[in-house]
Structure formats: structure tokens, C-alpha cells
Amino acid sequence: MANMTFIWAVVGVVAYIILAPFVGGLLAGFDRKFTAHMQGRKGPPVLQPFFDVSKLLKKEITVVNKGQRFLVVCFLLFIVITGCLFFAGLDLLMCFFALTTAAIFLVLAAYSAHSAYSHMGAQRELLQMLCYEPIILLIAVGFYVATDSFAVTGILHGTVSPIVWLPLLFIAFVMILPAKLGKSPFDISTSHHAHQEIVKGVTTELAGGNLAMVEIAHWYEDVFLLGVIFLFIANMNHWWTIILGVIVCLVVYFIQTLIDNTCARVKWNEMLRFTWLVAIALGVTNVILVYYLR
Amino acid sequence: MGNRSVIPFGPQHPVLPEPIHLDLVIEDEKVVQAIPNIGFIHRGLEKLVQKRDFTDYGYVVERICGICSYIHGMSYYEVIEHIMGIEIPERAKYLRTIWSEMSRVHSHLLWLGLLADGFGFEALFYQCWRLREKVLDMFEASTGGRVVFSVNTIGGVLKDMDSSMLKSFVDIFQDMDKEIHKCCDIFLKDYTVETRLKDVGILTKENAVLLGAVGPTMRGSGIAVDTRKKYSYAAYDKLDFEPCVAYEGDSFARCLVRIEELYQSIDLIRQAVDKIPAGDIITPYKGKPNGEFMFRAEQPRGEAIYYGKANGTNHLERFRIRTPTFANITPMLNILAGAQLADVPILVLTIDPCISCTER
Amino acid sequence: MSKVLRFAGTAMKNFFSKPVTTKYPFVPCEYTPATRGRVVIDVDNCVLCGSCMRHCPSLAITVDRDKRTWSIQRMGCIQCADCVNNCPKNCLSMGNQYFEPGTEKVEESFEIPAKAGGASAGGGGGANIPVKGDDCVYCGLCAKKCPVEAITVDRAAKSWAVDAGACVGCGTCVDSCPKKCLTMGGGEAAPAAAASPAPVHGDGCVYCGACAGSCPVAAITVDGDAKTWAVDAGSCVGCGTCVSTCPNEVLSMGAAAAAAAAPAAAKAVDPAAAAAQAAIEADLPADVPVQLDGCVYCGVCAKKCPVDAITVDREAKAWAVDADTCVNCGTCVASCPKKCLKMND
Structure with a gap:
């Protein structure tokens, strides 16, 4: 049995490392296509993110300073590690810590450039972390309280889908997901559109290969985040939840695109207020309820 | 006393519609002072009056700016007509009024789109500009150009709009009404938009008068003055309207004034077509x-x-324009002081800056 | 109604509708009939008067009378239709298709064919200034329509005159006359002798040759020594440059001139017997023009001098330059038809 688990873990990791960029890139392409149709345009082809990244890789390397490349590589590395830990079925809390570490590397990369906009973007990214980190940790706690396990495999093999116990936490997660995905209303540190007062924020001073690595890292991250959504729904004892999980993932992703197109970008104080008052309130309430009801 | 740094804002900045440079002295995320620098798009168009005949210079004046183009051109010809004592026919006055008001509609729709873009709501930006396309199509059908019309001349206008065309325009505006209401509704009622506009950049009534604000910037602070009413020209004395005014003085108030002017312009067009x-x-x-x-x-x-000053020769001696944005830059600097960095694009956009006009 | 996500309805409606954007340029754009796309010229009606070139605010049009071409810099044109509105022959119009965008600046040139025969039935190709017939009522419409204001009409005094020097021969007056009493050139009433398009040589010619020098088609021959003046009527295009160049206003176009004027009013003009040439040169400061042999005191140098430093008296045969005023530009040297000036060095 332990052997099977190990083999599945290896399969998961390898599949993630190889397939996640493609899945993530396609998701990004569909996001752009859906956004365009919501705005009455045709939009770029669905494979556009791949064209963009290949163009970025062909560009001349102009680094602001040598340290930046190392930091961006670390960022990519830690995102991949996050996903690998997750898809190997290991500890969820470890995954989230790895994710946070990756984000810190990105912030350091932004700080390493001597650019006012880059620094402001880094500051805002740290602020964003203050907003979504509590939820992320609450999710890990919530899963533990609901399924008595921090490990992904353990959660998957629980008695019932976690969402039965954690609906409010799920909603809270969907609410703060725009911050992680870089979408309105919480795209204060960087977004896909450069039309904000700090130009491109965190990624202002990244170009060429560095920016390509950040793009690919975001694809890996998107797959990981959708994996967390999937974790809420799927349960190995009921095979149909797996299909439902995938569908819910796609629906949530679509809803994120819709929210992006129907909200203005809010200021940091509003974001802080909303996430702490609404999202965290929902999450904490849910966890406490589950703790007492189980 | 926090950490002070200077952020250069512009002239190349994705959120700015036109090049203006502001050195923002910021303390953490708060702007302490904004130091402007203009002149990036100065083309010497007022000097060109020495090289182009007064009959041809109208085309230069029209091209000072793409958004305010029609009224610049019309005003140039009005100046010449007054100097020469030419009385233009009534129909020409009404036509000029109709084109001016259509120009105002397109300009305000453009501004609404830019404002939406300024606070990160691209979908609303595209929606406003979609509506504006219909207005541009009407311009093309009636004057031959979408942005620059070249339809005025000394003594009147060059092209006529017959009654069927005028009626079709009124019908198009009627059809657009529901769409415009839906768009403007988002500006006025959506929660996230409200957090970006309400209580942001308050220009008090005293400051508006002291610093010489004009237009919707001034009317958003409670001063009900409109040049069309005060110094009537073209056919405005025959149309029925009152200046649109709001009293809070924040960005929301200025947005509200422009939205009301948008509806008012459509009504003025309807009135003019009737009369x-x-x-x-x-x-x-x-x-x-x-x-x-x-x-x-x-x-x-x-x-x-x-x-305008002429001396009997083919060339005017001087043609000077005092544009509204030039007057509004000082109030803008006033409301930038003490604002948050995230509000800077909104506050710059809230005076509807047209730097091309300002710098000619 | 909810206060958040208000735009969701419109966003979803857009999502399920067709996009409003078109795939231009793969799908052609539809323009309106009134669209000011590009300037179109009807070469058959163009008379190369150059009005369009003078009016164009962006200096995009070039009219070359010698080469008989009309060119426009397509990328410089701002589609204002100023040229179209000012063309006296209405040979320009605005087409409604924009010029295709490209990576290079394009200048399009059109050949303007020469008019065969001309307007009048008389021989020689028709003169290029209008001639008034008997039906004229002095309404003044021709004067109003003239793009260069060459016609003067006085209703009370019943007078009608055309300034041959200003007339560009566009024929607008002929088209605008309600009585149809104007014709270009000799017409039936004019004497046959004056039916040529060429300028007529009147009294006072000093054979300076300025007209010959200025003629764009080299139709005039002047021999200062032999005191002969001749024009090749076949080459003459009737532009009137010689008339305006002549310092003594000896020439005029067409029948209005005194056709009976003796062509070779050979005035005894001593060539500049400026004998004390070297003495003059030595006295003058450097960098002023110096008069050599051959001066005929035509006065072109004095007329052309931008600072009015030269004085010429034809009667007294005197020529002088004010060295203080002279700015050493050399315009006089270049303009002298006898090439009898040079800069003193």
C-alpha cells in the first residue's frame, strides 16, 4: 500500500512539473478570451500566452542587477515546490509556507531594483499578503478540523467532501482569490493591465527571461490554487466528486474572470477592511462551528 | 515624519491620456506635494498664424486637439466673423450648436471611459467607448470626419444636415439612451467605484473660486456658471437649459456633473433639431x-x-487661446496635495485634462 | 438592486453576443458618402493655377507649371478639403476612401495634359485673359468670383478691366458670367493680330532681357545690341511672368494691349558707358556690387535689392550703391539680366 502511495506521489509530481505550465497557460489564454468577449471584443487566440512567453525568452537580457535573476529563479523554484508538495499528497501547511516563501522571493526581486514603482509594488504585495495569508492558513486549519488531517492524501480520503463542513471557508477563499490571481478588485500590486498608478507594480523592472519565468511561475501557481479548490470538492470515496471538482474549478475560474470585469480596483485600506471583516470573519466562523459540531 | 521620496509621474505613463509630468513628493502612500512640468507637446501652433492665411488657419486651430476639435474651430471662425462684422444665417447657428453638443457628448463619453480605466475597470471603459463609436459614426456621416470635422468656414458652415439626417440622429440618441443610463449607473451606484470616487479630492468652493477653476471642475464644487448661458453664442440663447451643478466637491460630484451634462446635451440636440x-x-x-x-x-x-487680432492683411497678427485645462491645473495641484498615491490618476483625470489644448 | 457587481449583467450579455469589433484591415471598412478620405483630381480641368498649393495648410500639394504636374504628398495631406473648396475650376474633390497606410511616405504625381485649341474659335490657341463682349451689364459677378481678384467692375461708371498680370487664366469669370459675355482670348470681336496668346511688346523697352530670363518656357528672345525683341507664340503658355517681371511695364498679355504698338520702339539707349570702371571699383569698399560694362539701366537690381541699397536713374544713366546699407546678399548680381554686376572682392 505504501508503495502505491509513493508511486502515485511520483506520478503526481512528474505530471505537475510537465503538464502544469500547459494547463496554466491554456487557462490564462481562456481568461483573456473570456475577458475579451465580456468586453465585446474578439480577443487574442487562446494560445497567446505561449506566444508571449516564447517572445519574452527570445529577448535580449537586460537585468537591472544580477541578484534579480537569482531571486526570480528562487520564486519559480518555490512555486514549483509548492505544487509538487501538493500533488505528491503531502502536508498542506507545508505547501502554504512554500507558497509564502515564493511570494517573499518575488517581493525581494522587486525591491532589488532601484525603481520607485517597483518598490511601491513590493510594498503593496506585502500588504496583500497581510490580507490573504490569514485565509490561507485558516484553510489549512479548516481542513484539519474537518478531516483530521493536514496531508492532502488524508484529506482526499476523508469520509465526506470537505465542502460539506467548510462552505463559508470556500466562499471566503473564492473572495480572496483575485488577490492571488492578480485580478480586480484586489490587483493592487500588479495586474495584467499596466493602467495603474504604479505602472506594472511588482513586475515593473522585470523583462525578457525574468518576466517569462514569472509568467510561467504564475501558471504553476494557478494550477496549484485550482488544486486547492478541487480539494474542497473531491473525495476519493465518491468517484463522481472528482468530475464535479474539475467542473467547480473551471466555474470558479470563470467567476474570477467575471469578477475581474465587473469591479473597479479598490485601494489598500478598502482591501484590508474587506478581507479582514468579511472574508476572515466567514472563515473563522466556519472553523469554530466545525470545531464544535464535530 | 515618514520617509519622503519623489516619484516621477509621466509624461509617459500608461494611465495618463496625455503627456504631463508631475513630480509627486510622497510620504509612504500619501502625496505631500505635486510639482508640475508641462511643455511636452508644444507644437508652436499659435506662431503658425504668421505663416498661414486667415482663411486657412482655421484648419490649424481645429487640429490643436482631437477631443475639443470642433469648438476650437468654430470659435476661431466666430472670432473672424465678429471682427469682420459678418452675421451668419440662423440655420448655420443651429447647426453649429448641434455639432457642439454632439462634440460634448463624445467628449464626456470619452472621459467616462478614461475614468473607468483609471480605477482599473477596463470593461466599463470599453463599454463607454462603444457608445461613443455611434457618435463618431454620426460625425462621419454628417461632416466627413470622425474626429476633426473641417465643416466650419467664415460666414457659416460648409455642409448641411437635412431634416432626415437630423431626425435619424435624434433617433440614434434615443436608442442609445438606455445603454447610456446603464453605463452611467455603474459610475453612480457601484460599490467599488464609489470607494474610488466618493470623498476623494475635495475641492472646496472657496478654493475653486480662488484658484480659478472652470467647467465641471468648478460646477462640481457648487458654482453654477456655464458660459453657454452667461455669454450666449450660436443658438444657445434660444435653447432651454440650466447649468448642471453638484455641491460635494469630490470626484464623485465632478463625475455626476459630467453625466448630467451628457444627458443635457442630448436634450439640447433634440431641442435644436426641433427649432x-x-x-x-x-x-x-x-x-x-x-x-x-x-x-x-x-x-x-x-x-x-x-x-484674435487682425490688421487688414492676409495673416492674423495674433490668435491666442486660454484653454480650460490650463486654468484647472492649479486646482488639480491643490487637490493632489494630501491625496493617496492610488488616487493620483483619478484626480488627474477628474479635471478632464486636455494637455494638447493647453500646450498647443 | 445590488450595489456590487452591477456590471455583471452587461458583461454576461456581451459575453453571449457577437463582438462589436471588426477584423479590419482583413475586412474592409465601410465609409459614408461624405467621408473625407483623399483628394482626387480631374486632370482634364486643371489649369495649374496653383490655388490649391497656396491654400494647403500642411503644404502637401506641389503644382509645377513647367513640368505640368500636380503632386500631393499623400501622408502629408490632412484631408481638410481646403484645396477642394478653393479650386476655381472645381477639378478637385474628396474621395471617400482613405489612402492605404504603409511604411513609406508616398507622393503621387499627376500629369496635367495641355489644352488643345483653347476656348476661343479664333486661331492661335486663345489668349489667357478674359475679353468682355457687348452684353456686359457690369453686374460684377466675375469680379466676385475671380480667385485672384484680377477683375475690377464699376457699375456706375460702366467700366470693366482685367489686370493681366494677376490673371491666371482659370476661366472662372467666363463660367460665372450670367450674360455669357466673357470669353478667354481674342474671341470674334478681337482683331486677328491680337489673337496670339503671347505678350505684346509696347513702348519703353530697354532690351534688358529680364523678360527672357524669367520666361519659364524660354519663349522670348531679346538682343540688347541689335535691339530686337521676339516671342515664340507657339511655346508661350501665357503665364504672364514676363509681364510682371518687366521693370518698365512694357509688356501686356493679349488683345487688351495696344496691338498697334510698334514692336521695336528702338530707343537709343547707350549701353552703360561706365568708362571709369576701374576707378569706381577701386573707390568702393569690398563686398558691394560693382557695375561692369553692359549696364542698360533697366533697374531690375534696384527693384530686387531687399534693403533698397541701389539707385538707378535710366534718364541720367546713373547707377549707385549705398555701401553702408548693402548687406552683401548678391541678389542684384543674380538678378541682373545683362550679368553686368559682380561683388567687389
Whole structure:
């Protein structure tokens, strides 16, 4: 049995490392296509993110300073590690810590450039972390309280889908997901559109290969985040939840695109207020309820 | 006393519609002071008056700016007509009024789109500009150009809009009404938009008067003055309207004033189409202008003053324009002080800056 | 109604509708009939008067009378239609298709064919200034329509005159006359002798040759020594440059001139017997023009001098330059038809 688990873990990791960029890139392409149709345009082809990244890789390397490349590589590395830990079925809390570490590397990369906009973007990214980190940790706690396990495999093999116990936490997660995905209303540190007062924020001073690595890292991250959504729904004892999980993932992703197109970008104080008052309130309430009801 | 740094904002900045440079002295995320620097798009168009005949210079004046183009051109010809004592036919006055108001509609829709873009709501930006496309199509059908119309001349206008065309335009505006309401509704009622506009950049009534604000910037702070009403020109004395005004002085108030002006312009077009008389569209003239005249018009951005001086030769001696944005830059600097960095694009956009006009 | 996500309805409606954007340029754009796309010229009606070139605010049009071409810089044109509105022959119009965008600046040139025969039935190709017939009522419409204001009409005094020097031969007056009493050139009433398009040589010619030098088609021959003046009527295009160049206003176009004027009013003009040539040169400061042999005191140098430093008296045969005023530009040297000036060095 332990052997099977190990083999599945290896399969998961390898599949993630190889397939996640493609899945993530396609998701990004569909996001752009859906956004365009919501705005009455045709939009770029669905494979556009791949064209963009290949163009970025062909560009001349102009680094602001040598340290930046190392930091961006670390960022990519830690995102991949996050996903690998997750898809190997290991500890969820470890995954989230790895994710946070990756984000810190990105912030350091932004700080390493001597650019006012880059620094402001880094500051805002740290602020964003203050907003979504509590939820992320609450999710890990919530899963533990609901399924008595921090490990992904353990959660998957629980008695019932976690969402039965954690609906409010799920909603809270969907609410703060725009911050992680870089979408309105919480795209204060960087977004896909450069039309904000700090130009491109965190990624202002990244170009060429560095920016390509950040793009690919975001694809890996998107797959990981959708994996967390999937974790809420799927349960190995009921095979149909797996299909439902995938569908819910796609629906949530679509809803994120819709929210992006129907909200203005809010200021940091509003974001802080909303996430702490609404999202965290929902999450904490849910966890406490589950703790007492189980 | 926090950490002070200077952020250069512009002239190349994705959120700015036109190049202006502001050195923002910021303390953490708060702007302490904004130091402006203009002149990036100065083309010497006022000097060109020495090289182009007064009959041809109108085309230069029209091209000072793409958004305010029509009223610039019309005002130039009004100045010449007043210097030469030419009385243009009634129908021409009404046609000029209709085109001016359509120009105001397109300008305010453009501004609404830019404002939406300024606070990160791209979908609303595209929606406003979609509506604006219909107005541009109407311009193309009636004058031949989408942005620059070249339809005015000394003594009147060059192209006529017959009654079927005028009626079709009124119908198009009628059809657009529901769409415009839906768009403007988002600006006025959506929660996230409200957090970006309400209580942001308050310009008090005293400051508006002291610093010389004009146009919707001034009317958003409670001063009910409109040049179309105060110094009537074209056919405005025959139309029924009151200046749109709001009292809070924040960005939301200025947005509200422009939205109300948008509806008001559509109503003015309807009124003008009802009242337009038949007749000529041009009065012939002879000779060269000699004299000077000062003319005021209400651009979508505020009051613009046009001064022309002629000396009987083919070239005017001087043609000077005081644009509304120039008057509004000082109030803008006033409201930037103490604002948050995230509000800077909104506050710059809230005066509806037209730097091309300002710098000519 | 909810206060958040208000735009969701419109966003979803857009999502399920067709996009409003078109795939231009793969799908052609539809323009309106009134669209000011590009300037179109009807070469058959163009008379190369150059009005369009003078009016163009962006200096995009070039009219070359010698080469008979009309060119426009397509990328410089701002589609204002100023040229179209000012063309006296209405040979320009605005087409509604924009010029295709490209990576290079394009200048399009059109050949303007020469008019065969001309307007009048008389021989020689028709003169290029209008001639008034008997039906004239002095309404003044021709004067109003003239793009260069060459016609003067006085209703009370019943007088009608055309300034041959200003007339560009566009024929607008002929088209605008309600009585149809104007014709270009000799017409039936004019004497046959004056039916040529060429300038007529009147009294006072000093054979300076300025007209020959200025003629764009080299139709005039002047021999200062032999005191002969001749024009090749076949080459003459009737532009009137010689008339305006002549310092003594000896020439005029067409029948209005005194056709009976003796062509070779050979005035005894001593060539500049400026004998004390070297003495003059030595006295003058450097960098002023110096008069050599051959001066005929035509006065072109004095007329052309931008600072009015030269004085010429034809009667007294005197020529002088004010060395203080002279700015050493050399315009006089270049303009002298006898090439009898040079800069003193």
C-alpha cells in the first residue's frame, strides 16, 4: 500500500512539473478570451500566452542587477515546490509556507531594483499578503478540523467532501482569490493591465527571461490554487466528486474572470477592511462551528 | 515624519491620456506635494498664424486637439466673423450648436471611459467607448470626419444636415439612451467605484473660486456658471437649459456633473433639431479682417477664451487661446496635495485634462 | 438592486453576443458618402493655377507649371478639403476612401495634359485673359468670383478691366458670367493680330532681357545690341511672368494691349558707358556690387535689392550703391539680366 502511495506521489509530481505550465497557460489564454468577449471584443487566440512567453525568452537580457535573476529563479523554484508538495499528497501547511516563501522571493526581486514603482509594488504585495495569508492558513486549519488531517492524501480520503463542513471557508477563499490571481478588485500590486498608478507594480523592472519565468511561475501557481479548490470538492470515496471538482474549478475560474470585469480596483485600506471583516470573519466562523459540531 | 521620496509621474505613463509630468513628493502612500512640468507637446501652433492665411488657419486651430476639435474651430471662425462684422444665417447657428453638443457628448463619453480605466475597470471603459463609436459614426456621416470635422468656414458652415439626417440622429440618441443610463449607473451606484470616487479630492468652493477653476471642475464644487448661458453664442440663447451643478466637491460630484451634462446635451440636440429653421448655411463675405475680438465658448472641459487680432492683411497678427485645462491645473495641484498615491490618476483625470489644448 | 457587481449583467450579455469589433484591415471598412478620405483630381480641368498649393495648410500639394504636374504628398495631406473648396475650376474633390497606410511616405504625381485649341474659335490657341463682349451689364459677378481678384467692375461708371498680370487664366469669370459675355482670348470681336496668346511688346523697352530670363518656357528672345525683341507664340503658355517681371511695364498679355504698338520702339539707349570702371571699383569698399560694362539701366537690381541699397536713374544713366546699407546678399548680381554686376572682392 505504501508503495502505491509513493508511486502515485511520483506520478503526481512528474505530471505537475510537465503538464502544469500547459494547463496554466491554456487557462490564462481562456481568461483573456473570456475577458475579451465580456468586453465585446474578439480577443487574442487562446494560445497567446505561449506566444508571449516564447517572445519574452527570445529577448535580449537586460537585468537591472544580477541578484534579480537569482531571486526570480528562487520564486519559480518555490512555486514549483509548492505544487509538487501538493500533488505528491503531502502536508498542506507545508505547501502554504512554500507558497509564502515564493511570494517573499518575488517581493525581494522587486525591491532589488532601484525603481520607485517597483518598490511601491513590493510594498503593496506585502500588504496583500497581510490580507490573504490569514485565509490561507485558516484553510489549512479548516481542513484539519474537518478531516483530521493536514496531508492532502488524508484529506482526499476523508469520509465526506470537505465542502460539506467548510462552505463559508470556500466562499471566503473564492473572495480572496483575485488577490492571488492578480485580478480586480484586489490587483493592487500588479495586474495584467499596466493602467495603474504604479505602472506594472511588482513586475515593473522585470523583462525578457525574468518576466517569462514569472509568467510561467504564475501558471504553476494557478494550477496549484485550482488544486486547492478541487480539494474542497473531491473525495476519493465518491468517484463522481472528482468530475464535479474539475467542473467547480473551471466555474470558479470563470467567476474570477467575471469578477475581474465587473469591479473597479479598490485601494489598500478598502482591501484590508474587506478581507479582514468579511472574508476572515466567514472563515473563522466556519472553523469554530466545525470545531464544535464535530 | 515618514520617509519622503519623489516619484516621477509621466509624461509617459500608461494611465495618463496625455503627456504631463508631475513630480509627486510622497510620504509612504500619501502625496505631500505635486510639482508640475508641462511643455511636452508644444507644437508652436499659435506662431503658425504668421505663416498661414486667415482663411486657412482655421484648419490649424481645429487640429490643436482631437477631443475639443470642433469648438476650437468654430470659435476661431466666430472670432473672424465678429471682427469682420459678418452675421451668419440662423440655420448655420443651429447647426453649429448641434455639432457642439454632439462634440460634448463624445467628449464626456470619452472621459467616462478614461475614468473607468483609471480605477482599473477596463470593461466599463470599453463599454463607454462603444457608445461613443455611434457618435463618431454620426460625425462621419454628417461632416466627413470622425474626429476633426473641417465643416466650419467664415460666414457659416460648409455642409448641411437635412431634416432626415437630423431626425435619424435624434433617433440614434434615443436608442442609445438606455445603454447610456446603464453605463452611467455603474459610475453612480457601484460599490467599488464609489470607494474610488466618493470623498476623494475635495475641492472646496472657496478654493475653486480662488484658484480659478472652470467647467465641471468648478460646477462640481457648487458654482453654477456655464458660459453657454452667461455669454450666449450660436443658438444657445434660444435653447432651454440650466447649468448642471453638484455641491460635494469630490470626484464623485465632478463625475455626476459630467453625466448630467451628457444627458443635457442630448436634450439640447433634440431641442435644436426641433427649432432649426430652414435657410442658407453660409453668408458670403469679401475683404480681410481688421480689428480684434475676444470670444468665450464652453468646451466640455470648461470655459475657453479666444482672442484674435487682425490688421487688414492676409495673416492674423495674433490668435491666442486660454484653454480650460490650463486654468484647472492649479486646482488639480491643490487637490493632489494630501491625496493617496492610488488616487493620483483619478484626480488627474477628474479635471478632464486636455494637455494638447493647453500646450498647443 | 445590488450595489456590487452591477456590471455583471452587461458583461454576461456581451459575453453571449457577437463582438462589436471588426477584423479590419482583413475586412474592409465601410465609409459614408461624405467621408473625407483623399483628394482626387480631374486632370482634364486643371489649369495649374496653383490655388490649391497656396491654400494647403500642411503644404502637401506641389503644382509645377513647367513640368505640368500636380503632386500631393499623400501622408502629408490632412484631408481638410481646403484645396477642394478653393479650386476655381472645381477639378478637385474628396474621395471617400482613405489612402492605404504603409511604411513609406508616398507622393503621387499627376500629369496635367495641355489644352488643345483653347476656348476661343479664333486661331492661335486663345489668349489667357478674359475679353468682355457687348452684353456686359457690369453686374460684377466675375469680379466676385475671380480667385485672384484680377477683375475690377464699376457699375456706375460702366467700366470693366482685367489686370493681366494677376490673371491666371482659370476661366472662372467666363463660367460665372450670367450674360455669357466673357470669353478667354481674342474671341470674334478681337482683331486677328491680337489673337496670339503671347505678350505684346509696347513702348519703353530697354532690351534688358529680364523678360527672357524669367520666361519659364524660354519663349522670348531679346538682343540688347541689335535691339530686337521676339516671342515664340507657339511655346508661350501665357503665364504672364514676363509681364510682371518687366521693370518698365512694357509688356501686356493679349488683345487688351495696344496691338498697334510698334514692336521695336528702338530707343537709343547707350549701353552703360561706365568708362571709369576701374576707378569706381577701386573707390568702393569690398563686398558691394560693382557695375561692369553692359549696364542698360533697366533697374531690375534696384527693384530686387531687399534693403533698397541701389539707385538707378535710366534718364541720367546713373547707377549707385549705398555701401553702408548693402548687406552683401548678391541678389542684384543674380538678378541682373545683362550679368553686368559682380561683388567687389
